[in-house]
Amino acid sequence: MSAQWKPLIEHQGYLRHFWHPVCTLSEFERANASGHGPMSVKLLGEQLVLARLDGQMVAADDRCVHRSARLSLGSVCKHEGKDTLQCPYHGWRYDETGEVKLIPACPDRPIPARAKISKYDCEVRYGIVWVRLDSSFNCTEIPYLGDWDTPGMKVIVADSYLWETSAERRWENFTDFSHFAFVHPGTLYDPFFATHPTVNVDRTNGELRFQLAPPREMYKNLPEEAPMGDFTYRCSMPYTVNLEIKLWKDDSKFILWTTASPVDEKTCRNFMVIVRTEDNQPDHVHLAFQKLVLEEDRPVIQSQWPIELDSSELSVSTDKISIQYRKWHRELSQAALGGYEEFKASLLTEVIEEH
Structure with missing residues (x-):
């Protein structure tokens, strides 16, 4: 960039406090034959994975804590009657909170406390999937769309x-x-x-x-x-x-x-x-x-x-x-x-x- 140019907005961190769309619901459902994901999306430079687990849309880091494989290449499958997101590399399974619930290679050993990925606010509105990366301020809302559900x-x-x-x-x-x-x-x-x-x-x-x-x-x-x-x-x-x-x-x-x-x-x-x-x-x-x-x-x-x-x-x-x-x-x-x-x-x- 030329020396005479200067970005108008130097600190971009404030954008993490807002809700942003990452895909339409239709795009999410078409991304995987199951209709429940997983799907890879990117927001503010961060790689995220979307999955619908037991009816709940989940957004989390698209990186297994074990050996850093993309979870979006994995699958949604059942563990003890609940939906989990399975890593494609070694089969580690994550629940809707981001916690690991199964390590297939050593199923009888305690699961490490660090076996968890970061999870983010995620909602579906207007047929669109929305994500908020930082909810610490919690004063932002999903934007207004007029007459979305008005009859006629x-x-x-x-x-x-x-x-x-x-x-x-x-x-x-x-x-x-x-x-x-x-x-x-x-x-x-x-x-x-x-x-x-x-x-x-x-x-x-x-x-x-x-x-x-x-x-x-x-x-x-x-x-x-x-x-x-x-x-x-x-x-x-x-x-x-x-x-x-x-x-x-x-x-x-x-x-x-x-x-x-x-x-x-x-x-x-x-x-x-x-x-x-x-x-x-x-x-x-x-x-x-x-x-x-x-x-x-x-x-x-x-x-x-x-x-x-x-x-x-x-x-x-x-x-x-x-x-x-x-x-x-x-x-x-x-x-x-x-x-x-x-x-x-x-x-x-x-x-x-x-x-």
Whole structure:
């Protein structure tokens, strides 16, 4: 990295206190013929194994304490009537707490006290598997997704996809209004309307919230499947966007929800859920349009360097959303170093602009 560059966020440890998605439930169930895992995933540079043991989703270190084989290459099998995760190398079996319950080579000897792997918070919500690496602060929640279980709404949980960029860059891409006219001309936006007003950005309950009303005049020049309307954003820190659109064509509701998960410093795994009022269109029509938009974005976003946010980048007034987003990340990063109370205060402090 050039000497003039300096990462905007130097201390990344605060991200371990948040819930992050690691795969969809469908991807997990397809990863192994049993439907219960194990499955290998990576989060914040750490290799994890997922397994469903007696109905409970478990996330733990993907490394046997014996000779360091990947547990994700093993299998889920019964021991004394309960599900265990069996190491592929020597058959050591782990229960849902991460403790070894059987060492086949010496079944009659006491199991060493250190025969245990680290286990992490793990939940399934919105058809997605979530993991939190550090629960010591315990003041973060799985992000908001609107109308997930509202009657009359159709839900699509898309397969996840990888981008060679940071999760911060991916989030900023999704909330950047100024790029629409240049990256998505004729798809999401009419290039004639390249300018846009600044918006009010509020912080509340761990979310950034803002609204945008694009010019209605451009709607006639866009594809019918483009979900255009009045935009309301609820963005749960650190990487989730819940975009609710009141469609101009019929005033129905269309929610485009996305989140980026930091696989490591150079890669993010992205998730997308579409929730919409029943429109008699097949799901693949909506998925195909969103994939078209993503393929317009991907090469541009993957071209950004350095991959991490850079403190030397020049911002202008229409970058207000990303400016506020970056500011909050820096504050959270520093607050986490001060402990639970400082981190919680930074996460939950409300900042409401005059509207």
